[in-house]
Amino acid sequence: GVRHTVLVLSGKGGVGKSTFSALLASGLAADEAKQVALLDIDICGPSIPKMMGLEGEQVHQSGSGWSPVYVEENLGVMSVGFLLSSPDDAVIWRGPKKNGLIKQFLRDVDWGEVDYLIVDTPPGTSDEHLSIVQYLGAAHIDGAVIVTTPQEVSLQDVRKEINFCHKVKLPIIGVVENMSGFICPKCKNESQIFPPTTGGAEKMCQNLNVSLLGKVPLDPQIGRSCDKGQSFFSEAPESPATLSYRSIIQRIQEYCDQHQFQEEKMI
Amino acid sequence: LFSFLPERSNLAGVRHILLVLSGKGGVGKSTISTELALSLRHSGKKVGILDVDLCGPSIPRMFRVQDNDVHQCDSGWVPVFVDQDKSISLMSIGFLLEKPDDAVVWRGPKKNGNNVRRELTFCKKTGLRVLGIVENMSGFVCPHCSECTNIFSKGGGEELAKHAGVPFLGCVPLDPQLSQSLEEGRDFIREFPKSAAFPALAHIAQQILDGTSQPSS
Numbered sequence: 250g251v252r253h254t255v256l257v258l259s260g261k262g263g264v265g266k267s268t269f270s271a272l273l274a275s276g277l278a279a280d281e282a283k284q285v286a287l288l289d290i291d292i293c294g295p296s297i298p299k300m301m302g303l304e305g306e307q308v309h310q311s312g313s314g315w316s317p318v319y320v321e322e323n324l325g326v327m328s329v330g331f332l333l334s335s336p337d338d339a340v341i342w343r344g345p346k347k348n349g350l351i352k353q354f355l356r357d358v359d360w361g362e363v364d365y366l367i368v369d370t371p372p373g374t375s376d377e378h379l380s381i382v383q384y385l386g387a388a389h390i391d392g393a394v395i396v397t398t399p400q401e402v403s404l405q406d407v408r409k410e411i412n413f414c415h416k417v418k419l420p421i422i423g424v425v426e427n428m429s430g431f432i433c434p435k436c437k438n439e440s441q442i443f444p445p446t447t448g449g450a451e452k453m454c455q456n457l458n459v460s461l462l463g464k465v466p467l468d469p470q471i472g473r474s475c476d477k478g479q480s481f482f483s484e485a486p487e488s489p490a491t492l493s494y495r496s497i498i499q500r501i502q503e504y505c506d507q508h509q510f511q512e513e514k515m516i
Numbered sequence: 517l518f519s520f521l522p523e524r525s526n527l528a529g530v531r532h533i534l535l536v537l538s539g540k541g542g543v544g545k546s547t548i549s550t551e552l553a554l555s556l557r558h559s560g561k562k563v564g565i566l567d568v569d570l571c572g573p574s575i576p577r578m579f580r581v582q583d584n585d586v587h588q589c590d591s592g593w594v595p596v597f598v599d600q601d602k603s604i605s606l607m608s609i610g611f612l613l614e615k616p617d618d619a620v621v622w623r624g625p626k627k628n629g630n631n632v633r634r635e636l637t638f639c640k641k642t643g644l645r646v647l648g649i650v651e652n653m654s655g656f657v658c659p660h661c662s663e664c665t666n667i668f669s670k671g672g673g674e675e676l677a678k679h680a681g682v683p684f685l686g687c688v689p690l691d692p693q694l695s696q697s698l699e700e701g702r703d704f705i706r707e708f709p710k711s712a713a714f715p716a717l718a719h720i721a722q723q724i725l726d727g728t729s730q731p732s733s
Contacts, residue, residue, distance in 0.1 A: 263542010294540065372541050401699050402546075402574040436661035442690050446699035469667045476669065 253505040260406020262372040265427040270369035276498040278324035295330030302478025314359035392422035399445035423460030426450035431467040463497035544652035554705040555721030573610030580701025654687035
């Protein structure tokens with residue numbers, strides 16, 4: 250079974266949600282004793298295969314269900330991207346067929362025993378989000394991590410995500426502020442490329458009583474590693490972004506451990 | 517979209533219609549739409565903006581009209597004028613939301629492409645003329661030392677344009693002043709002509725003007 254399930258949400262597209270999901274899964278799998286699974290249900294925009302270096306891989310069916318594709322022995326990935334014959338294929342899914350596929354992913358993938366299941370969702374609030382919360386049941390999801398940039402346009406959409414989580418009783422682990430500052434590789438001065446004119450995620454989290462898990466700065470190496478399907482943490486172990494990620498991942502682990510402890514207490 | 521075309525008469529006064537597309541979310545489509553509108557206005561044109569981003573309508577805030585209401589009159593919905601001169605008017609789904617923090621969950625058929633190639637295929641299939649490709653967030657010049665860093669890689673837009681046989685309109689660099697202007701609903705084109713992104717945005721607008729100077733069929 251799956252011990253901990255974390256949904257990664259964002260209100261807006263292009264804030265780095267899939268990048269975050271991929272790096273969260275990779276970071277958790279750095280501990281070889283943990284079994285990690287990454288599910289990409291961004292049905293119309295599956296970027297996870299490319300980021301994990303798994304483009305062109307195919308899914309196999311066995312007696313026990315669909316087999317995930319393994320990046321490492323302890324890191325398995327499932328994505329609709331694996332079902333497309335070419336990366337340029339447009340995927341136009343309509344309602345029930347789309348939700349049927351999500352249910353299949355959740356029910357028929359043979360994950361085995363997994364410590365962490367990370368689910369990369371499409372941006373916004375849509376059928377897919379309702380499906381997954383309904384199917385898994387809000388009680389069985391440890392919580393949601395919401396990714397944003399410092400801009401008000403992004404925060405505006407995060408507030409909608411937070412309201413959605415409250416409505417479907419999905420706990421919020423916290424918010425990650427991505428693209429938070431840039432350190433020039435030459436002169437080492439910091440610039441705020443996306444100025445937090447309304448206080449950024451920090452102020453919003455304070456106002457809405459939600460945890461700010463951390464801020465991740467821009468780093469050109471992230472994009473490069475993702476484009477090549479390589480591990481950013483291995484390519485840039487000293488990057489400020491790597492340090493941020495490690496701290497954020499640790500906080501997520503601590504939250505999940507707490508959650509389990511509380512569940513056990515209730516039994 | 518095609519089954520909801522308004523009556524021909526409401527569009528009779530519109531000389532040119534441009535669609536701003538992107539395969540992927542978050543690339544700056546609303547930003548480019550806004551800056552293009554401002555540039556065209558500064559060239560003396562009257563511009564209308566229709567923001568049909570169902571799940572994340574960001575354009576009202578970019579013109580500081582996020583708190584405006586829309587009204588209906590006999591001839592239909594009245595767009596919001598964003599300036600005193602009434603040279604830019606805006607209609608956005610954002611005006612129809614009661615509370616800005618309400619989640620909007622849209623059910624049913626939705627077309628999503630996550631790749632510019634798919635958008636180009638869409639244009640080809642529907643006979644939509646592609647005026648060109650803009651590569652946004654293309655490079656950042658450090659204001660302290662002028663070193664240029666390609667934070668999100670560079671060149672893919674131009675290469676794709678060449679490959680697909682469509683014009684390449686230019687690279688727009690990352691510009692904190694542009695980001696800030698959009699947050700505050702300021703007229704970046706008028707107020708920050710010396711800023712990093714200005715030359716590229718002005719050049720894109722000029723190419724659009726040149727490309728549409730013949731009457732559309």
